[in-house]
Amino acid sequence: MKIAIIGAGNLGLSIAKGILSTxxxxSMVLTKRNLSGLKEIEKYGIVTTTTDNREAVAKSDILIFAVQPGQFVKILGEVKDILTDKHVIISTITGFSIARMEEVIGPDHYIIRAMPNTAISVGKSMTCICSxxxxxxxIDLAKAIFNRMGHSMQIPEDQMQAATVICASGIAFWMRLIRATTQGAIQLGFDAKEAQELAMHTCNGAASLLIESDSHPENEIDKVTTPxxxxxxxxxxxxxxxxxxSLIRGIVASFDKINEIKKG
Ligand SMILES: NC(=O)C1=CN([C@@H]2O[C@H](COP(=O)(O)OP(=O)(O)OC[C@H]3O[C@@H](n4cnc5c(N)ncnc54)[C@H](O)[C@@H]3O)[C@@H](O)[C@H]2O)C=CC1
Ligand SMILES: O=C(O)[C@@H]1CCC=N1
Structure with missing residues (x-):
């Protein structure tokens, strides 16, 4: 599989690391405006880096776009005349609809929207997909790509905005909860490193309990809450x-913010 990642920033680089580790x-071509941050990853034999998006597209079959929403139209316009039927175009861009992509490149392309999160770098992304x-x-090919680096779910496009909040922003929300638990543990007497170890492994255990036993959170809470x-x-x-x-309000505030991002 020849993969290009157009925009190797925070998410793009996380995807690249996930692809490498699995x-x-x-071959993988990474593009970015300033390549200095890609020195480490360039050491892997299958990776090349360039500022030339057209070169990356020409050399690849799977194109993963991970640029900021405001950059996307220009970049699609830059490469549209060299898109062929070999290309699968995967966009991770927040709030950017398939209809808007089709306005730029036309509907006669394999277009996928994917919403992964940065845990893709360690093969643990929850990725929502539509086409x-x-x-x-x-779509099965896209699912196979993302299932190698975590878990995927095919959803209707009108749920993509909500998926962005729950899965992509969700990493930050869970990190803050782990951090707050860590601070609590420090106040109770653990040193900072131990406190984080306790917090993150307990969090991992809670998620694993649900994933592996198909249980409901309240069912598991009932087992822990001694009268x-x-x-x-x-x-x-x-x-x-x-x-x-506060969690629910935060989730809704994130969702509403995407409406603003879409406008402009
Ligand atoms: N960061 C995250 O956790 C997630 C981000 N997303 C979405 O993914 C996209 C990227 O987000 P981030 O990685 O956080 O942004 P970022 O700003 O870290 O990365 C964007 C990259 O695109 C590069 N770039 C800009 N113009 C370019 C051009 N003309 N050609 C090639 N590269 C160019 C920039 O140099 C930068 O490295 C956004 O649309 C965001 O909404 C989606 C899910 C999760
Ligand atoms: O915060 C943001 O706008 C992007 C989209 C989801 C994660 N990062």
């Missing part, structure tokens, strides 16, 4: 302080 490509009509013929015990005391205090409510 042997997911035979245009022609792209439906390549008159310490867990329910802590949990109820967190809820009095608005834990669930």
């Amino acid at each position: 042997n997911g490509a035979t 245009n009509e022609k792209g439906a013929k390549r 008159r015990g310490c867990t329910i005391s802590g949990l109820n205090e967190m809820e009095h302080q608005g834990l669930s409510s």
Whole structure:
């Protein structure tokens, strides 16, 4: 598989690392305006880097676009005359619809929207995927690409905005929860390194319990909350302080912000 990543910034580079660690490509071309941040990854034999997006497109079959929304139209316009039927065009761009992509390059292309997160670099991304009509013929290929680096779900395009908040922004939300738990552990007497170790492995355990036992969070909470015990005391205090409510409000604020990004 010959893969180009157009825009090797935070997400693009995470995808590149995920592809490398899962042997997911035979060649990979990364593009960026300033290549100085790509020195490390260039050491891998299958990786080349360039500022020339047309060169990357010509050398590749799978094109993963990971630039900022405001840069995307210009870049699509730059490469549209060299897009052929060999290309599968995958966009990770927030708030950028398939219809807008088709306005620039036309509908006769395999177009996929994918919303991964930065945990793709360690093979643990939750990635949501949808496609245009022609792209439906390549959706299994896209799923296979992202399943190598985590878990994927095909969704209707009108859920992509919500998926962006829950899965992509979600990494930041969970990080903050882990960080806050770490600070609590430090206050209770652990040193910072130990505190983070406790917080992140407990978080991993909670997610794994649900993933591996197909259980519901409240079912697992019931097993931990001893009557008159310490867990329910802590949990109820967190809820009095608005834990669930603040998370839900934050998620909705993120969602609403994407409407602004779309406008401009
Ligand atoms: N960072 C994240 O966790 C996620 C980001 N996204 C979306 O992915 C896209 C990229 O996000 P980030 O990686 O955070 O942004 P970023 O700003 O870190 O990366 C964008 C990269 O594109 C490069 N670039 C700009 N113009 C270019 C051009 N003409 N040709 C080639 N490269 C060019 C920049 O040099 C930069 O390295 C955005 O649309 C974002 O909404 C989606 C999911 C998660
Ligand atoms: O914060 C953002 O706008 C982008 C999209 C999701 C993750 N990062």
